[in-house]
Amino acid sequence: MQRAKAFEGLKRCVSRRGHHRAFSSQPNYARYHDDHVQDLVMVEGRTKSRAAILNRPSALNALNTAMVSRLKRLYESWEDNPDIGFVLMKGSGRAFCSGADAVSIYQLLNQGNVEECRKFFETLYKFVYIQGTYLKPHVAILDGITMGGGAGISLPGMFRVGLIKLEASSNPLIKSEVQVCVTSYCCATFLQVFANPEAQMGFHPDAGASYYLSRLPGYLGEYLALTGDKLNGVEMIACGLLHIYSLNARLAMVEERVDRRSILSKLEGVDRCFSHDTIEEIIDALEKEAADSYDEWCTTALKKLKEASPLSLKVSLRSIREGRFESLHHCLAREYRISLNGISKQVSSDFCEGVRARLVEKDFAPKWDPPSLKEVSKDMVDCYFSPLPEFEPELELPTASREPFM
Known part of the structure; x- marks a missing residue:
């Protein structure tokens, strides 16, 4: 009942154009310097509400330690303030959030500053x-690119909203020329992309990804985690990642917009292929599916799997599978282990190699170690899930005082 009332309150707010403008207009932040932490996360709001605005548009609002620390402090203070009724988060520019600032982490690791990297992951997961x-x-408005850690800081929201511009239409239900704050249940004119591309970068889906991906229909979560494939706003609604805010008459529009090319129209095939226990079996199933159906999605998925880090694929699959049976805090604790064991380079340097190849030098030719699936041993994968060294504390979350709603 409490959530229903909150949703109705949100509905009234976003239906008033003036109130919407106060939250979602994007002022000119060029005069601010990105290095100043208060300018990396701006604050807007009215008497009973607050909005946190990720403000690194030149970096697609990629997260660093300063940004996440400020977000954490803001959310904690707003939660304790009895005068604040609800909280909102959005991004400036053409992205909500492209995830962690992988290039900065890469540079820190090359400088030997593992402690700062550890602090980033700890703060993010907390x-x-x-x-x-x-x-x-609390509401996340996913206007534009939402990837990796960007998904992690938006999906725990009570409501997840797509900011779109409705196309002009002869249908009076959807005819509009103004920007409105609604879920993306019809064609958006803004670019809206959701993805977890970590395996293609030698990493693993983190920031709670093993929790929310493992709870998608069938084995769609495995597919998204392993291929890094993208979803648009309509597809996010259809699989439950976005909440629908609409009249019942509009629900059919979602089905109409999810066309035959969407991966959501291929879920039976996805389940047949990605329900297997190993990456090798998944690839074999995809090759058989491709031979039997001549469907483009199979060959595309195979190509993406073969481009990804073999070690990351096996780590990611195991993480998603374990996440199916774990609470949010258990998923975050496990992901923290995987992240720290991964950046330690004790088993592999695939994360640094992936960032180098895709984001730094951009030769798109990573040299994975090990280079093939058959060379990835069970012991290698186990190392990523092993307890941290004695001198390295595990992730501590306030589970005694805060119970997850997810």
Whole structure:
């Protein structure tokens, strides 16, 4: 009942154009310097509400430690403020959030500053847990690119909203020329992309990804985690990643917009292929599916799997499978182990190699270690899930005082 009332309150707010403008207009932030932490996360709001605005548009609002620390402090203070009714988060520019600032992490690792990297992951995962246990309605407006850690800081929200511009239409239900704050249940004119491309970068889906991906229909989560494939706003609604805010008469529009080319129209094939226990079996199933159906999605998925880090594929599959049976805090604790064991380079340097190849030098020719699936041993994968060294504390979350709603 409490969430229903909060949703109705949100509905009234976003239907008033003036109030919407106060939250979603994007002022000119060029005069601010990105290095100043208060300018990396701006604050807007009215008497009963607050909005956190990710403000690194030149970096697609990629997260660094300063940004996540500020978000965590803001959300904690807003939760304790009895005068604030609900909280909102959005991004400036053409992205909500492209995830962690992987290039900065890469540079820190090359400088030997592992401690700063550890601090980033610790702060990020703690913030995700705060969102998943938040006591007030909080909304994420996914306007534009939402990837990796960007998904992690948006999906724990009580409501997840797509900011779109409705196309002009003869249908009076959807005819509009103004920007409105609604879920993306019809064709968006803004670019809206959701993805977890970590395996293609030698990493693993983190920031709660093993929790929310493992709870998608069938084995869609495995597919998204392993291939890094993208979803648009309509597809996010159809699989439950976005909440629908509409009249019942509009629900059919979602089905109409999810066309035959969408991966969501191939879920039976996805389940047949990605339900297997190993990456090798998944690839064999995809090759058989491709031979039998001549469907383009199979060959595309095969190509993406063969481009990804073999070690990351096996780590990611195991993480998603374990996430199916775990709570949010258990998923975050496991992902923290995987992240720290991964950046330690004790088993492989695939993360640094993936970032180098895709984001730094951009030769798109990573030299994975090991280079093939058959060379990835069970012991290698186990190392990523092993307890951290004695001198390295595990992730501590306030589970005694904060119970997840997710």
